[in-house]
Amino acid sequence: MSQNTTEVITGGVVLAAAVAFLFYAGQVAGLGGGGDSYTLRGSFRTADGIGVGTDVRLAGVKIGTVTSLTLNPTTYFADATISVPDAVQVPADSSLLISSEGLLGGNFVEIQPGGALENLGPGEEIEDTQGSVSLISLLLAFVSGRGDSDDASSDTAAP
The missing domain is CATH 1.20.5 (Single alpha-helices involved in coiled-coils or other helix-helix interfaces)
Known part of the structure; x- marks a missing residue:
């Protein structure tokens, strides 16, 4: 037993x-x-590295998630919908950008609050957005830009 x-x-x-x-x-x-929330929208030229479920952060603190990511067939931009808790009021002149956690880290959506007295309501759009930045395209621009400046300086130095 x-x-x-x-x-x-x-x-x-x-x-x-x-x-x-x-x-x-x-x-x-x-x-x-986790309580009630409302949605906000934003359009990005490039949305590399984010998807449904990606963190939305304000001042480095996770406050929500990306709930939808679709292609706008008219503008060819990525339309994102994010969920934000009711307790967090986002000023109307805030920015929405895709940030990276580091060279090897993942991407997240960051809200940079503005200073407006009016707040965004449910379903409204954040107009000021910045898409993701590709590390490879930055390196290529640096390498090609550096090569152009060397060529230009050698052309101007020689009579």
């Missing part, structure tokens, strides 16, 4: 650990009912 009791207790501990893990995973993924 003591063997059955041990098996039942062990099974209960394993089941409790599984439930705790699922609860933790739901909280990390943002699936928990």
Whole structure:
């Protein structure tokens, strides 16, 4: 009988650990009912590195997620919809940009608040946006720009 009791207790501990893990995973993924939120929109020329579920941060703190990312067939821009908690009021002149966590890190959407007294309402669009910057295109621009300046200086130095 003591063997059955041990098996039942062990099974209960394993089941409790599984439930705790699922609860933790739901909280990390943002699936928990963390309160009410509203949506804001923004259009990016390039949205490399972000997708549905990408973090939205304000002052480095995660406050929401990207809920939708679609291609606008008229402008050929990436239209993003983000979810922001009701407790966070975003000023009307704020900026929305795609930032990188570092050279090897992932991208996230950052809200840079403005100084306007009016706040954006649900479903409104943040007009000032900056898309993602490709590290490879920056390196290519640096290399090609540096080569042009060397060529230009050698042309002007020689009579």
